[in-house]
Amino acid sequence: MLVARFMPQILRNRSKAAAFAMSVAAVASFALPASTAQAAPTAVDCDSGDVCFWTERNFEGRKCSWNAADMDWRSAPVTCSWSATHNVKSVYNAGTSSRFTGVVYYKGANGNDRAGCTRQQHGGNLAGTYKLRSHEWTTGRCG
Template sequence: MRIQRALAVTALAAGLTATGLTGSSSAASAAYSCPVGNVCFYSGSNGTGSRCNWSADDPDWRSGSVVCSWSSSYPVKSVYNNAYFDVAYFLGASYTSYVGCTSLGDSGNLVGDYKLRSHDLGGC
């Protein structure tokens, strides 16, 4: 019985590794921690570093309803859109100087050094 149980555990571990569901992928997805219904921007790549998050549009990250304290000093390196709409982001206040768009449920790194200042949910 013990041998069968040990073989079953070994087979399960091998199956998880074959499908890519190992501890390292769990750690990678944990880096993109973002509340449901929010868009999150990070100072580090792959959802690491400092995080600022919103559940609505913000025309000015430096003086809006949510102030992102690091956004004027450090560029945004990654984004996770866990909101209910696509999100467009901009270098300027009031949605000026478009940089890019991230679809609902997507995450990733930004190529370049962008000190973002506003975003528009549903603006893509």
């Protein structure tokens, strides 16, 4: 009998609580920014116009960077000292040229064995299971 006596009040309170929760959720959806699958990095150490590669995820570890194509990272004029011994785990393309859409990177010298492509002003973590040896800017589709 006691439950039957208070059931209407319990149901009313539950309905009010549900309505309040829905209102809070609706307001929050307008007040809070929507999350994205891949947030833009806040402080990537890669000079404007360069493409940068790191030995660790999240733009950490040792870095090599270029502002032009390089068909062999292990020979002059620009060399990447760790490219023969360490896998590349992250990349950021800070390119700014309107002539190019991205940078293509390769496991072999002279643009052999394409590993991936990263659009300008984008970057992120790579599989980290391979070494890279060359890259070039591209006007083609990337990403």
